[in-house]
Amino acid sequence: xxxLSAILVGLAMGAVxxxxxxxxxxxxxxxxxxxxxxxxxxxxxxxLTAVATGLVVLAALHGFGFAKLFPKATIFGADIVGxxxxxxxxxxxxxxxxxxxxxxxAGYRDAWFTLIGGLAGALTFSYLEPALNPILLSGGPGRLTxxxxxxxxxxxxxxxxxALLVAGLVALERWRPWRSEVGENYDGLLPxxxxxxxxxxGRRQPA
Numbered sequence: 001x002x003x004l005s006a007i008l009v010g011l012a013m014g015a016v017x018x019x020x021x022x023x024x025x026x027x028x029x030x031x032x033x034x035x036x037x038x039x040x041x042x043x044x045x046x047x048l049t050a051v052a053t054g055l056v057v058l059a060a061l062h063g064f065g066f067a068k069l070f071p072k073a074t075i076f077g078a079d080i081v082g083x084x085x086x087x088x089x090x091x092x093x094x095x096x097x098x099x100x101x102x103x104x105x106a107g108y109r110d111a112w113f114t115l116i117g118g119l120a121g122a123l124t125f126s127y128l129e130p131a132l133n134p135i136l137l138s139g140g141p142g143r144l145t146x147x148x149x150x151x152x153x154x155x156x157x158x159x160x161x162x163a164l165l166v167a168g169l170v171a172l173e174r175w176r177p178w179r180s181e182v183g184e185n186y187d188g189l190l191p192x193x194x195x196x197x198x199x200x201x202g203r204r205q206p207a
Contacts, residue, residue: 021098029093033094036087041172045178048169053162059159071144071145073143075136075138094114
């Protein structure tokens, strides 16, 4: 794949990803903060759906020999500290590195400050990385995968986890239907006016 084709593929995937974020409303700060506060589960449903879909696709590609897996090493310090810092930042800002761009595209002006803060944080970490690496990159089992632990091929394990995620999503949707969380007017259209309501609105109260 040439550099130009890789850029075009990346732009196409980014456009599809941004479209999905906008249509699912996951990019909205209220949805993100609501998920962190366990008041809304739209974000969890969307992400778990993406994980289940990715597992099925990877199982097919890896099972037929079209793709190889290169898992990253498990490092407890970096994973735990990084996850906590990222989660705190997402909760405070109401955005993550992916959704902030969708927020900018949708017209959220405060998202520009989130983007600038994220870039400043990445720049700061690049200068502090030599001093933090001995702390964050120590203590871990290395490349740890479930198929390696259980000694089974990747594709059946991936399909099994995808089935479990789908079952969990069905149960979660029955418990918290998405229509009740996004509201009746989720499509932005007002319900049709009732004749009785119009008649009542047309009457004037006597002085």
